Amino acid sequence: MDKPQHHIFVCASFRAGGEAKGSCHKKNSTEFLPYIENEILDRGLDAQVTSTGCMKACDYGPVMVIYPGGHWYGPVESEDVIDEILDALEDRTVAENYLLS
Amino acid sequence: MDKPQHHIFVCASFRAGGEAKGSCHKKNSTEFLPYIENEILDRGLDAQVTSTGCMKACDYGPVMVIYPGGHWYGPVESEDVIDEILDALEDRTVAENYLLS
Numbered sequence: 001m002d003k004p005q006h007h008i009f010v011c012a013s014f015r016a017g018g019e020a021k022g023s024c025h026k027k028n029s030t031e032f033l034p035y036i037e038n039e040i041l042d043r044g045l046d047a048q049v050t051s052t053g054c055m056k057a058c059d060y061g062p063v064m065v066i067y068p069g070g071h072w073y074g075p076v077e078s079e080d081v082i083d084e085i086l087d088a089l090e091d092r093t094v095a096e097n098y099l100l101s
Numbered sequence: 102m103d104k105p106q107h108h109i110f111v112c113a114s115f116r117a118g119g120e121a122k123g124s125c126h127k128k129n130s131t132e133f134l135p136y137i138e139n140e141i142l143d144r145g146l147d148a149q150v151t152s153t154g155c156m157k158a159c160d161y162g163p164v165m166v167i168y169p170g171g172h173w174y175g176p177v178e179s180e181d182v183i184d185e186i187l188d189a190l191e192d193r194t195v196a197e198n199y200l201l202s
Contacts (some may be wrong), residue, residue, distance in 0.1 A: 001201045003173055014115045014152060051154035068167035072104055100102045
């Protein structure tokens, strides 16, 4: 089975029953999923993007976590922020401006 | 911000709109979330469990992925399977019987 080199998780605040009603979702985190998918293709990244239920970092949302690096980012509120994070991923560095430390 | 040593992702097949309707969800993956939460506490693991949208490994579901190790497991269909995977996590090994390779 093919596994991605980078796995990008975007909080969509899903509750167990599926309702998307938490703070990341209210801040429109799911609207960025198609943008991230396209950027992965454009950049030729070996990466997969997955939406998630609440990651319990609501104060910093919308939250994005990238494994296996284990970098937590927020607030991811625009395509520019996503670009900065993906630029860092390509450069094997970290987008310090949005890193949750 | 506290970040978990182990981050356990359980596919719940959420669609972008929040409907949980894919194959992992049909196989009741979300019913295991409280069990995993309890096991984390019982075992004193520094771990967080997060449900996800479709992880595109539907043929092997219900799927569970643990980072930063990057181990993909399936089918995770019972509490016994979860125990075996968490035993391996505690032992810093891999639950070979369910590893998706």
